[in-house]
Amino acid sequence: xxxxxxxxxxxxxxxxxxxxxxxxxxxxxxxxxxxxxxxxxxxxxxxxxxxxxxxxxxxxxxxxxxxxxxxxxxxxxxxxxxxxxxxxxxxxxxxxxxxxxxxxxxxxxxxxxxxxxxxxxxxxxxxxxxxxxxxxxxxxxxxxxxxxxxxxxxxxxxxxxxxxxxxxxxxxxxxxxxxxxxxxxxxxxxxxxxxxxxxxxxxxxxxxxxxxxxxxxxxxxxxxxxxxxxxxxxxxxxxxxxxxx
Amino acid sequence: xxxxxxxxxxxxxxxxxxxxxxxxxxxxxxxxxxxxxxxxxxxxxxxxxxxxxxxxxxxxxxxxxxxxxxxxxxxxxxxxxxxxxxxxxxxx
Numbered sequence: 001x002x003x004x005x006x007x008x009x010x011x012x013x014x015x016x017x018x019x020x021x022x023x024x025x026x027x028x029x030x031x032x033x034x035x036x037x038x039x040x041x042x043x044x045x046x047x048x049x050x051x052x053x054x055x056x057x058x059x060x061x062x063x064x065x066x067x068x069x070x071x072x073x074x075x076x077x078x079x080x081x082x083x084x085x086x087x088x089x090x091x092x093x094x095x096x097x098x099x100x101x102x103x104x105x106x107x108x109x110x111x112x113x114x115x116x117x118x119x120x121x122x123x124x125x126x127x128x129x130x131x132x133x134x135x136x137x138x139x140x141x142x143x144x145x146x147x148x149x150x151x152x153x154x155x156x157x158x159x160x161x162x163x164x165x166x167x168x169x170x171x172x173x174x175x176x177x178x179x180x181x182x183x184x185x186x187x188x189x190x191x192x193x194x195x196x197x198x199x200x201x202x203x204x205x206x207x208x209x210x211x212x213x214x215x216x217x218x219x220x221x222x223x224x225x226x227x228x229x230x231x232x233x234x235x236x237x238x239x240x241x242x243x244x245x
Numbered sequence: 246x247x248x249x250x251x252x253x254x255x256x257x258x259x260x261x262x263x264x265x266x267x268x269x270x271x272x273x274x275x276x277x278x279x280x281x282x283x284x285x286x287x288x289x290x291x292x293x294x295x296x297x298x299x300x301x302x303x304x305x306x307x308x309x310x311x312x313x314x315x316x317x318x319x320x321x322x323x324x325x326x327x328x329x330x331x332x333x334x335x336x337x
Contacts, residue, residue, distance in 0.1 A: 165294060165315075166322045173289040173326070180281050188277075221278050 007190035011114055011183070031118070034110040038099035067095075071230070078234040082241045090237075093122065094230040101182060101222030105215070113225075114182040116175060123175035126233050134240030145243060174232055181225050185218045279334055286326040294319015 015027040049064030057065065071091045075083045083090075097113060104111025112118050134142045146163040147156065192214060195207035298315030302308055331337055 161318050162322055162325070165290070165297065165318055166326065168297070169289050169293045169322060169326065172293055173285055176285050176289060177282055180285060181278055184277065184281055224278070 007187050007194065010110075010186060010190060013115075030110045031112045031115065034103065034112050035100070037109070038096065038103050038112075041103070042095045042099050074231060074234060078231065079238045079241060083234070083237060086237060090230060090233060093126075093233060094226060097122075097178070097229055098223065098226040101226055102219065104182065104186070105219055105222060111182055111186060113178055114186055116179045119175040119179045120171070122229075123171040126174070126236065127171035130236045130240045133237070134243070137241060138243055142240075142243070145239070170236060174229065178225050178229050181221055185214075185221055189214055189218060283327055283330050283334070286330045287323040290321075290323025290326055291316070291319045294322065 013029045013031055015029050016033060017028040019026050019028060045060060046064055049060040068091070071094055072087060075087050075090055079086070100111065100113040103109050104113065134145070146160055146167065148159055148163065151159060189211060192207050192211050196204040196211065198204075199207065294315045294317075295312065297319070298312035301311040301315065305311065328337075
């Protein structure tokens with residue numbers, strides 16, 4: 001039964017509970033369910049980890065404190081002291097993407113980061129927020145961001161449009177990077193897994209070994225992409241706050 | 246003394262080979278992820294250039310002009326971003 005469904009079948013969105021607001025479909029789907037699972041699991045782990053401040057921390061408390069330190073150091077190194085007010089947002093973003101990616105590796109669970117609308121929603125809001133922060137912080141001086149310093153004036157008519165396009169390209173490449181990595185990895189896993197079924201007991205061992213290796217790589221990519229998304233968010237925030245080119 | 250010098254030479258060799266190994270491992274082992282990341286930098290630049298060109302053309306009624314200009318600018322941005330990504334992965 002499962003074999004004749006294509007490798008892209010896992011990305012299909014099914015409605016679990018139909019909700020209609022006027023003419024808009026806001027049903028509770030399997031994507032929403034896995035988001036809910038990820039958010040509640042993250043909240044539960046962090047609640048248990050920060051509940052009692054023992055002098056000898058247990059495993060969950062160490063996990064919570066390590067991930068807190070990791071992001072706090074990332075914000076401090078990449079944004080500086082001005083980035084402290086934005087730490088909660090960046091930490092939440094990191095956990096949301098990390099849990100989405102890693103829980104997506106659990107069989108039968110849906111990977112919500114493999115849908116471009118989810119990642120583009122995150123990246124688009126980050127882009128808008130960072131631009132607004134930059135404009136509030138620097139006013140009209142924010143436009144200096146698009147003028148590279150130390151360049152002859154004759155080159156500016158070419159370089160300013162290039163700078164503007166390369167600024168506008170940020171949310172697109174940020175969202176596409178996470179989406180393409182998750183989607184390609186999961187599709188490849190499914191394709192190689194279908195080879196096991198096709199080759200049977202005799203020849204199926206080679207793709208099985210490959211699938212085991214690829215699963216390990218996929219978990220690594222899941223963590224790496226969450227890290228990359230977060231650090232790029234930090235770098236964009238740094239550009240808006242400190243405005244040096 | 247001779248033996249000591251020989252030993253030092255051997256140690257240098259081992260150290261150099263270890264450094265080479267480390268440099269090789271600086272790239273993450275997941276090569277298809279690198280390929281995706283690098284090609285995305287190029288594609289998004291060109292794609293956004295074409296999209297912006299079409300939108301501006303639609304708005305200003307200058308049918309092919311802005312599309313051509315924005316396509317060229319987008320390609321420049323795409324290649325520049327790809328160069329930066331390749332540098333990040335230490336291909337340059």
